[in-house]
Amino acid sequence: MKIEVLHFGKDAGLEQNGGYLEIKDANSNQHLFFIKIYDIKYNPKKEDDVQDMFIIEMGVRDGVVRIKEEHGRVYAINLTERSAEMVYSPYESEKKIIKQNRKSQV
Template identity: 35%
Template sequence: MSIRSALLPFLLPLLCGLGVAACADVSPPTKEISAMSGLQMPKPKRVGPPDVKPVRIGDLRFEAVHWGRERGLNQNGGVIAAVDAKSGKEQWTLVVYPIVYKPKLETDVQDIFIESLEAAPDGRHLIVKDENGRRFEVDIAARQARPLP
């Protein structure tokens, strides 16, 4: 038995777990191989943010901004954008809730995304719910958010 064939059962699960393209057609390793190799498959990263339907209040359409860091903001999640419903031009953004990142943890697992937006019955406020179940009320005119009990 060659060294290559002896190492294949041990290296294949590791390489496939790292997303090596050559592993696309390889079935996942059996429990026996994993147990024999002593390797644990890497845990998958968190899933992406949920799709959030925009909400229209008056002449504005409100959208969740999931990837704030790509836009120069300090966080991913917790941000809304007010867009002119007619022109599609962004009018302003607002951080609904801050995310305080712990430096020793990966930031992607600390992101807290908006899960839903809804218009309040009064037509002057937006209700924002995050994926932790917290709810916030946004005063559209004042461009301020506050947590709801």
């Protein structure tokens, strides 16, 4: 499996630019699927391109794919379930949600 950041999702027929990973076959480079990491809520009164939010880092730590987006949030990606979970946020309101989610998983 090959994992790539897809910056311009709208060009691929998706609903937003930023927030997607594209999974490809490692040998053939054929597209397998997309994983949406986070939602972008577009304000119709502003231009879309100033609201796009892109992935700026991607890596693997302890066997888990992690990405960081422009606002500093970090997500852990589950490739098997094709899902993502926010594991860090610089915003206090979201830190509380992350803490609550961790408690409910124990």
